[in-house]
Amino acid sequence: MFLLISPAKTFATKAKVPRDLTMTSPRFLEEARTIMASVLRLSREELASMLQLSPKLRDEVYARLRTFFDPEVTEMPAALSYTGMVFRKLSPSTFTAEDWAYAAEHLHITSFVYGLLSPETAIRYDRMEGAVQLPDLFDGRLFDYWRDRLTPYLIEAVKRAGGTLLFLASDEMRGLFHWAEVERAVRVITPSFLVRQPTGRLKQIVVYTKMARGAMAGEVIRQRLEDEEALRMLTPEGFVFAPxxxxxxDWTFVLG
Incomplete structure (x- = not known):
């Protein structure tokens, strides 16, 4: 079983890294450096427009991105760097050494700067959007830049982990890959997490979906789940599989 999750837009300023955790270098480090060199040629206003940032966030994001090449900046493991709801529920700070080792082979995080990240990969602040265009780098969006690079890498990673991809990322992340090619090459399972309304209608509530995705990923890692039946038996954040x-x-888990 191989898991794919999205990054978060919020990023830690520091993290408690386990002493016995060996951080690895990003697989696509040169591409990341090339992208960031192009990004840093943008003005504050251009960056804010591309990332749709408020004036307050514009200054913060601009300043943090400009530290990307600063040798004094402390790198952190990817799973401990992001602080969004998915990562709170994934709870990598509670991973054992064995959990980290398993996650390294069975979990990746998408990134518009780094491409794909293992949980223990050392990274720097990388807030970016897939629709961003950097004309001096590539004739197209970052989605397009990454597609040829990431598709074969993801397929091989999934095959090494048993041939089944549990897609727990947001829908837009499919755009980083030739998705039809991925689906032909490996088995893809996409869970949806829906809340039953008083009328009986099922509705997606984004924050609950993020919570359930992170919780499910954490359970798969901690329990070393490989069996689909065991996966269906999980109840992340109270969501129950609805056959x-x-x-x-396309699996649906329902709350309520």
């Missing part, structure tokens, strides 16, 4: 709402590849 009547599910298909072979």
């Amino acid at each position: 009547e709402e599910s298909t072979d590849r």
Whole structure:
């Protein structure tokens, strides 16, 4: 079982890194440096427009991105760097050494700067959007820049982990890959997390979905789950598998 999750827009300023954790270098480090060199040629206003930032966030994000090449900046493991809801529920700060080792082979985080990251990969602040265009780098969006690079890498990683991809990332992250090619090469399972309304209608509530994705990823790692039946038995954040709402590849978990 191989898991894919999205990054968060919020990033820690420091993290307690386990003493026995060996951080690794990003697989696509040269690409990341090339992207950031291009990004840093943008003005504050250009960056704010591309990332749709408020004036307050504009200054903060601009300043933090400009530390990317600063040798004094302390790098942190990817899983401990992001602070969004998915990562709170993933709770990598509670991983054992064995959990970290398993996660290194079975979990990746998407990134518009770094491409794909293992949980223990050392990174720097990398807030970016896939629709950003950097004409001096590539004729297209970052989605397009990464697609040829990441597709074969992801397929091989999934095959090494048993051939099944549990897609717990946001829908837009499919744009980083030739998704039809991924689906032909490996089995893809995409869980949805829906809340039953008083009317009986099922509705997605974004924050609950993020919580459930992180919790499910954490359980798979801690329990070393490889069996699909065991996966269906999970109840992340109270969501329960609903066979009547599910298909072979699109699984629905319902709360309420």
